[in-house]
Amino acid sequence: MFDKLAALADRLDGVRDQVSTEEATKTALILPFIRELGYDVFDPSEVIPEFTADVGIKRGEKVDYAICHNGKPIILIEAKTLGAKLDSYSSQLYRYFSTTNARIAILTDGVEYRFFSDLKDQNKLDAEPFFVFSFDQLRKDDAVRLEQFTKLQFDLDAVLAQAESLQYRTAIRSHFAREMREPSDAFVRHFADPIHSGRLTQGVVDKFRLLVKSAISDYVDDAVERRLQAALQASKAAPIPQPSSGPTAGPEPVTENSKSDDQSEGVETTLEELHGYCVIKAILRDQVDPNRIIARDVRSYFGVLLDDNNRKPVCRLWFNRAQKYLGVFNEQKEETRIPIQAVDDLFQHTEAIKQSLQHVL
Numbered sequence: 571m572f573d574k575l576a577a578l579a580d581r582l583d584g585v586r587d588q589v590s591t592e593e594a595t596k597t598a599l600i601l602p603f604i605r606e607l608g609y610d611v612f613d614p615s616e617v618i619p620e621f622t623a624d625v626g627i628k629r630g631e632k633v634d635y636a637i638c639h640n641g642k643p644i645i646l647i648e649a650k651t652l653g654a655k656l657d658s659y660s661s662q663l664y665r666y667f668s669t670t671n672a673r674i675a676i677l678t679d680g681v682e683y684r685f686f687s688d689l690k691d692q693n694k695l696d697a698e699p700f701f702v703f704s705f706d707q708l709r710k711d712d713a714v715r716l717e718q719f720t721k722l723q724f725d726l727d728a729v730l731a732q733a734e735s736l737q738y739r740t741a742i743r744s745h746f747a748r749e750m751r752e753p754s755d756a757f758v759r760h761f762a763d764p765i766h767s768g769r770l771t772q773g774v775v776d777k778f779r780l781l782v783k784s785a786i787s788d789y790v791d792d793a794v795e796r797r798l799q800a801a802l803q804a805s806k807a808a809p810i811p812q813p814s815s816g817p818t819a820g821p822e823p824v825t826e827n828s829k830s831d832d833q834s835e836g837v838e839t840t841l842e843e844l845h846g847y848c849v850i851k852a853i854l855r856d857q858v859d860p861n862r863i864i865a866r867d868v869r870s871y872f873g874v875l876l877d878d879n880n881r882k883p884v885c886r887l888w889f890n891r892a893q894k895y896l897g898v899f900n901e902q903k904e905e906t907r908i909p910i911q912a913v914d915d916l917f918q919h920t921e922a923i924k925q926s927l928q929h930v931l
Contacts, residue, residue, distance in 0.1 A: 571720075572713035574606045574774055576892035579705040582681065589680070592651045596634065600649050600682030608721035610638055616721075621646070633666045643672040644726065645719070650679045660686075660697070668697040673726060674719070681705050687733050700733040700740075700742065707869040708890050711838050758782050794865075842913055843872040846887045849916045850874050853923050854884070858931065871897065882930035898926035 585598050601611050611617045621636035621643065636643040648663045650656060656677050661802050663686065674693060675686045684699040703712040714737075728879045749757045755775050762770060762778040847865045854863055864878040872889060876882035886897035888907060895907035896919055908919055916923070 571606075571717050572708075572710050573892060575705070575708055575713055575716070576607060578602060579708050579891055580893060582705050586652070589652045592649060592830045595652045595680040596649050600635070600647065600678060602929060603680075603683075604635065604637065604647070607637075607716070607719055615641065618643070631666065631669075633663075636670070636672065639724065643670050644674065646670065646672045646675040648675070648677050650677070652680050654679045656684060660695075664695040667693075673730065683915055685733070687730060689730070689734050689737060696737075698737075700737040709838055709869060710840070710890075727844065750783070753779050753782050754929065761785075839872070840889065843867065843887055843889055845887065845913045846872065846916060847874060849913060850885060850887075850923060853917070853920050854927055857924055876927065876930050884927050884930065896923075898922045899929055900926075901929050903929070 582599060589598050591796045597612055602615060605611050608614045616638055617634045618638060619634065621711050622632055623718050633646045634649040635647040635868040637645040637647070646666060647667065648659065650659055656679060659677060663675050663677050669720065673687055677684045679687070682702065682704040686695050686699050688694050688696060690696055701715060717723055718732060759770055761782045762775065762812065766774060768774070851860045851863050860886055862877050863884065864875050866873045866875055870890070872887040874884045874886070876884055883899055883903065888895035888897060894910050896910055896916060897905045897907050908922065910916065
């Protein structure tokens with residue numbers, strides 16, 4: 571499934587500039603996605619375009635697509651023009667949802683897909699999606715979750731159970747992220763109470779706040795270091811592929827703006843990314859203390875920074891698609907992506923990586 575989605579993502583990059591209307595978005599982006607889920611877009615018993623969803627006294631209200639099973643709609647899809655602000659259209663989808671028996675609704679601009687259900691109140695669309703994925707930030711676990719929406723695997727009870735679990739997990743991660751940034755009194759007391767022998771006055775809680783934040787940060791750093799060490803040992807044991815005898819592909823200029831690093835929620839760091847990080851550190855060890863080369867993984871890419879500073883990007887590893895890229899920077903911090911086939915191909919671009927470092931030293 572991931573390979574199919576990655577191919578769609580690559581295709582999207584090629585047609586993005588040509589898609590400027592809602593109809594073009596449907597034809598070029600959304601219908602191919604529905605087809606990859608296994609549904610026959612030319613069979614009206616499976617995929618109904620312009621599905622009628624009358625709302626109250628309004629007659630003839632239509633949702634863009636209804637995916638059906640045994641003649642009944644199971645998934646509604648509301649399509650918007652590529653680049654549209656989807657937050658503006660949730661209420662429209664809410665109206666359609668309440669008039670049908672479908673339990674899953676999707677709001678999309680062809681790149682970002684938001685999956686909704688009625689987990690809180692039956693037949694009443696939840697305010698927040700239980701699952702969101704974007705072709706611009708494609709991850710392998712997205713492919714795993716999308717499998718359950720395919721024609722062959724769709725099971726409504728299983729989908730709703732997973733949706734509820736995912737919704738709770740997302741809420742817990744968000745809550746934990748907030749506590750990591752600014753620990754609340756209750757969070758601090760949870761850790762301080764078994765340790766502090768006296769009464770937990772506000773002054774004691776304030777004293778422990780920074781200690782709790784630092785201790786958790788140290789634990790996370792240690793866990794990451796253990797994974798890095800394990801990945802390094804695995805890379806040492808694995809055979810190193812021989813580089814291709816053909817010419818190395820040249821740099822590919824990047825025309826899109828650099829992505830924000832505020833994408834940490836839902837990140838899954840892969841062994842391939844950790845392997846690449848170890849290669850980068852090995853390449854740069856004669857240029858700078860390796861302890862200053864810090865990894866920061868986000869949903870779109872795996873970033874490598876100097877001194878853990880966002881203003882000092884060394885390079886980026888774009889490994890979330892079928893075509894991998896190494897991103898390096900010039901003096902203006904403009905990124906150029908170089909296509910690579912395997913992690914060890916990074917060694918072929920040693921000079922480009924070193925030059926990228928020099929711009930932030």
